[in-house]
Amino acid sequence: MLTVYDTQLASRLFLGTAQYPSPAALVDAVRASATSVVTVSLRREAAGGNAGGQFWSLIRSLGVSVLPNTAGCHSVKEAVTTAKMAREVFGTGWIKLEVIGNHDTLQPDVFGLVEAARILCQEGFSVFPYTTEDLVVAERLLDAGCRVLMPWCAPIGSAKGPRNRDALRSLRGHFPEIPLIVDAGLGRPSHAAAVMELGFDAVLLNTAVAKAGDPAAMAAAFAKAVEAGRQAFHAGLLEPRDMAVPSTPLIGKAVFA
Amino acid sequence: MRVLIRGAGVAGLALAHELAIRGARITVMDPRRSLAETASWFAGGMLAPYCERESSEQLVQDLGLGAADWWDKALPGLVTEAGTLVVTLPRDHSELDRFAARTTDSVSLGADEISTLEPDLRGRFGRALYFKREAHLEPRVALRRLRRKLAGMGVTFQNATGGRPAPAHDVSADCTGIARAASDPNLRGVRGEMLILRTRDISLSRPVRLLHPRFPLYVVPRADHHFMIGATMIETDWAGPMTARSMMELLNAAYSLHPAFGEAEIVETGAGVRPAYPDNLPRVEGDGTTIRVNGFYRHGFLLAPAMAQRAADMILPPFYPGVLNETHR
Numbered sequence: 001m002l003t004v005y006d007t008q009l010a011s012r013l014f015l016g017t018a019q020y021p022s023p024a025a026l027v028d029a030v031r032a033s034a035t036s037v038v039t040v041s042l043r044r045e046a047a048g049g050n051a052g053g054q055f056w057s058l059i060r061s062l063g064v065s066v067l068p069n070t071a072g073c074h075s076v077k078e079a080v081t082t083a084k085m086a087r088e089v090f091g092t093g094w095i096k097l098e099v100i101g102n103h104d105t106l107q108p109d110v111f112g113l114v115e116a117a118r119i120l121c122q123e124g125f126s127v128f129p130y131t132t133e134d135l136v137v138a139e140r141l142l143d144a145g146c147r148v149l150m151p152w153c154a155p156i157g158s159a160k161g162p163r164n165r166d167a168l169r170s171l172r173g174h175f176p177e178i179p180l181i182v183d184a185g186l187g188r189p190s191h192a193a194a195v196m197e198l199g200f201d202a203v204l205l206n207t208a209v210a211k212a213g214d215p216a217a218m219a220a221a222f223a224k225a226v227e228a229g230r231q232a233f234h235a236g237l238l239e240p241r242d243m244a245v246p247s248t249p250l251i252g253k254a255v256f257a
Numbered sequence: 258m259r260v261l262i263r264g265a266g267v268a269g270l271a272l273a274h275e276l277a278i279r280g281a282r283i284t285v286m287d288p289r290r291s292l293a294e295t296a297s298w299f300a301g302g303m304l305a306p307y308c309e310r311e312s313s314e315q316l317v318q319d320l321g322l323g324a325a326d327w328w329d330k331a332l333p334g335l336v337t338e339a340g341t342l343v344v345t346l347p348r349d350h351s352e353l354d355r356f357a358a359r360t361t362d363s364v365s366l367g368a369d370e371i372s373t374l375e376p377d378l379r380g381r382f383g384r385a386l387y388f389k390r391e392a393h394l395e396p397r398v399a400l401r402r403l404r405r406k407l408a409g410m411g412v413t414f415q416n417a418t419g420g421r422p423a424p425a426h427d428v429s430a431d432c433t434g435i436a437r438a439a440s441d442p443n444l445r446g447v448r449g450e451m452l453i454l455r456t457r458d459i460s461l462s463r464p465v466r467l468l469h470p471r472f473p474l475y476v477v478p479r480a481d482h483h484f485m486i487g488a489t490m491i492e493t494d495w496a497g498p499m500t501a502r503s504m505m506e507l508l509n510a511a512y513s514l515h516p517a518f519g520e521a522e523i524v525e526t527g528a529g530v531r532p533a534y535p536d537n538l539p540r541v542e543g544d545g546t547t548i549r550v551n552g553f554y555r556h557g558f559l560l561a562p563a564m565a566q567r568a569a570d571m572i573l574p575p576f577y578p579g580v581l582n583e584t585h586r
Contacts, residue, residue, distance in 0.1 A: 021312050022537035023445070054438075054445035055492035058535075072502075157470050213359065 002201055004148050004179050005094065005126040007065070009036040012196070013226045014067065014181065015219065016206025017041075023058050025215050030062050033219035038064050039096055039204065041071040042086045056089065067128060069096035074103070076116040083120055095120060096128040096150065096183075106156040110137040114144055121145025130183050133167040135174060142178065149175065150183035150204065153195055157207040159187025162195055172199045189218075189225030196229025197237060258573060261286065261423055264432035265414070266295035267396070268550050270403045271561035272430055274331055275569040277410045284424050285407070288417040292400045296434055299451050299529035300557050301477050301487045302396040303464050304328070305341050307362040307388045309556060316538055317556055320563040325392040327562030332402050336394050339463035342366075342375060343386040346513060352468040353384055363388045377459045381515065393464050395479055396558055428572050431549040435494060435532040444551060446494025446530040450503045451487035453479075454511065456521035467514050474510035483524065486511050490555065499526040531555055541568045548572065 002009045015035040020026040030038060040059050059066060068086030073079040076099060083095040099116050101109030108131055117127050121144055129141050133151045141149060151171060154160035162168055163185070172180060182195045183204040192203045205222055212218035258281045262269045265287035273283050292298055306321030329336045343363070345353045357363060363386040372379035374387065408414065415421065423429075431437060438444040461478040477485045489503045504526065511518040534540060534552040539560050542549045550568045553560050 021314070022533075022535060024534075024536035027535070054442075054494070211355075 002179065004128075004181075009065070009202075010034075011036040011223070011226075012202040012230060013192075013223050014039060014183075014202060014204035015209065016204065017059060018206055019210040020215055021210075023055065026210075027058070027062065028216035029209055029219040030064065032216040033209070033223045035219075035223075036064055037067050038062060039067045039069050039206070040090075042068050042082055042089065060090075065094070066090045066092060067094050067096050068092065069130075070098045072100070073098060074100050074109070076112045076119070079112070079116045080119050083116075083125060084123075087125070093124060094126045094128065096130060098130045108132060108152075110134065113137070114140045117141055117146055118144040128181070133164055133171060135167070135170055138171060138175065142175070148179045148181065150181045152184040153182050153191070154185025156184040158185050159208055160185055161187055161191030162198075165194075165198065168195065168198055168200070189221045192222050193225040193229035193232070196226055197232050199233050202226070258282065258428065259424070259426040260284075260572060261426035261429040262432055263287070263417070263429065264434060264436070265289070265292070265404070266432065266434050267297040267300070267400065267557040267561045268434065268553060268564065269430075269432035270400065270407065271565035272432055272550060272568050273407050273412050274403060275562075275565040276572060277407060277412055279569060279573045281573060282411070283407075284413040284415055284426065286415045286417040286423060290416070292397070292404070295400070296449075296529035296531050297396055297400060297557050299449060299488075299527045300396040301451070301464070301475060301485060302394045302399070302558050303341065303475065303477060304336065304392040304394065304559055305388065305464070306559060307360050307391060308341050308343065308466065309559065310361070311356055311359045313556070314536070314538060317560065320539070321556065321559040324559050324562045327566075328394055328399065328558070332399060332406065335399055335402065336392050337463070338390075338392040341388040341391040341393075341464050341466060342371070342378075343388070343466045343468060344371070344378070344382040344384075344514070345468040347383065349469060350384065352470060353386060356468055357386055360386075360388075362390060375461055375463070375465070377461065377515065377517075378465070391464075393477055394558065398480075399558065428546050428548070430568060430572070431547070432551070434551060434553075435530045437549070437551055438494065438532065441549075441551075443534055444532050445492070445535075446496075447533050447554065448491040448493050448495060448528060448530050449488040449555060450491075450499045450507070450526070450528045451485055452499070452504065452507055452523060452527070453525040454484045454486060454518060454521035455482050455524050456484070456517055457482050458517035458520060459515050465514060467510050469510060469513075472506045472510050474507060474514075476511060476514055484511075484518070484521070486518075488555070494530050496528055496530045499528055531557070539564050541571065543571070 013035050014037045016039045070079040070082040079099050099109045099112040117129050120127050127146045128148050130150050153162040179201045181202040182200050187208050209215050209219045260281045260283050262285045265285050304325045306318040310318045366385045366387050368383050371385050435446050464477045466475045486507045533554040537554045539552045
């Protein structure tokens, strides 16, 4: 079981709700993934203050925890306002905090992120900050009151998989007790398995599932990969060696030849 | 057979036409004062069944394949059969591969072939997909012409706000689009925003789709140097004015397609709410006397013909003049 902010979650796969071919396809993917948490963007679907209407009813009806996000916010003020709105709409203090620094790459503005995280933590929010793999930023976020970190492994929607494994490994090593959820950049189930093998606690996906030919099947594939990666991490992975080692001793040959 | 059609958007008008040519007596009722209040008014008018397959079910493609012929037969000269060009900025080339993998019936073009098709895009794109067998039309012209033609065929149009009771009828067809959501919880609104630009600096012969990981957009050339730029997809039934953000995204994308759009006049911004079912597929439902045609989502002009034919088949058996002539001879 994964525990985040005192809540136990059965699944280690978080699923985003944007970009599916249809709401019906989204529902199928959520079911197939057996996810415990879906994220939802408040800002994008809130045009005119008309709170997403039917779409949000559908999200609520999924029977899983909702993690609202502040996607599309470029300033501390916008992010804080959106978080407060999300708390009202979804009746949850959880907020996936995104403060975007670069419109094009959607890279987080880590300075604004830390500031917004401090404000929201003080106001009693359970903040899930979307950050880079930077160790010092991670420390600042924890100082600000976050008890979960969501580092990217590559830019949002890029499907590139883990780009900087050393940094990810270092994060895991420095914060053994903090739930670390890889958010953004995963393209294939093997990417999810790879970060789970590094010891990350969970992953968050959206585009890789929503834009797959068959979103429900891809969601199921990711669920298996996450499970496999987690199991492998616990089982103790064999570290790579520089020479071949036969699994069966060779009889009749000089061993150290 | 007397048929009452509620709703004078593309669904209602296409059904009226399909029934009128089969000999029904039709009244079309709509509470709206003008066609400009229908979602159809803000449509792109692309008859692009192959491109739409990228983000839709196979059914949308299958239903849409006959659309261009249907419109051409109903309103000769309306449809432009010039295909669709799909391009992307160099750094997003993988989007083009993805699009190609998800669709059929396209050919891959290089820079020279692109500039042969669209001289004004010369040098701007190194690669493109060309969907040769697609078409487009001007939705507003289509709606006006269809309405005029129907009136000429004896179809009665009645404004439903006048308090006049519905005329006597044998069958009623509900084609009210998003208005039906009030009594059908399965139906939801998906907002689409568009803008119309005018510039003499660039001309295009066919719809151009610009793929972008986040803001896919299309530009449809219209008469008199106008261009329709669309369209956003937002999960809300709010029909208010376009947001600054959407405007910025659409303009940004248009500008990336060609900087000449930066100097264009903004003639109009608009927003419509499209009706959709949870699977984003259209439906014809009902018994022989009350039927509902709805859920066209973002495919109004593409799906209206096939859905009108299906609905008409439920109301009246198809009329085959050739067959009848032979039997009676």
